[in-house]
Amino acid sequence: MTLYRVHMSLARNDEFPEGSSAHGYDFVVPLDGDMKLDPDAWKSHSKDCVVRHFSEGEEDQRGLLRHIGRGWVIDYDAATPEGDEPFFKLDRHEIKVGEYLSVKEDDDETRTYHIVSVEPWLKS
Numbered sequence: 659m660t661l662y663r664v665h666m667s668l669a670r671n672d673e674f675p676e677g678s679s680a681h682g683y684d685f686v687v688p689l690d691g692d693m694k695l696d697p698d699a700w701k702s703h704s705k706d707c708v709v710r711h712f713s714e715g716e717e718d719q720r721g722l723l724r725h726i727g728r729g730w731v732i733d734y735d736a737a738t739p740e741g742d743e744p745f746f747k748l749d750r751h752e753i754k755v756g757e758y759l760s761v762k763e764d765d766d767e768t769r770t771y772h773i774v775s776v777e778p779w780l781k782s
Contacts, residue, residue, distance in 0.1 A: 661706060662689050663779040664753055666771035680714035682771055683761070685723055685732075686779050693752045693776070697725050706781060711743075732761070 668674055668681040686707050688699035700707060700723075707723040709732045721734035730748040746760035746768065753759075755773055762768045 660689060661686055661703060661779040661781075662753065663775075663777050664773060665775040666759060666773050669758055669770040669772045671769065677772060678714070679774075681712065683709060683711050683732075685709040687723060687753065689753055689776075693754050695725075695730065695749060695753070697749075700725050706779075 664683075664685050664687060666683045668678040670677045674681070686709075688696045688703050688707070690696040690699075704722065704724070709721045709723055711719040711721075711732070719734055721732050722736070724731050724733045724742075728749050730745045732743040732745075734742070743764060744762050746762065748759065751757060751759060753773065753776055755776055757773045758770050759773065760768050760770045
């Protein structure tokens with residue numbers, strides 16, 4: 659198991675026909691040898707699994723990746739479940755460059771993001 663830093667940018671949609679590198683996510687996740695999320699390793703490294711959501715013209719949001727049942731959510735406030743952003747079937751996806759992941763964001767819109775980099779993460 660290795661921790662990886664994943665960078666995603668907004669995929670093509672009606673608002674951004676070419677996608678947008680000014681909107682996206684950076685997050686740290688434990689991946690197994692098949693480049694899939696490792697929930698057992700997450701238990702030992704949950705505090706390292708930080709998420710940054712960036713969107714041009716807005717302040718960055720920072721949170722933690724949480725594993726709930728078989729699902730994965732971005733938790734921006736541990737004190738409340740409101741505002742959590744679930745990933746769509748993240749447990750089934752390979753996390754590699756060129757793949758796409760969807761997130762249901764706090765405005766209830768599900769947006770698709772393109773994985774543009776996956777690199778080993780070294781704790782600083």
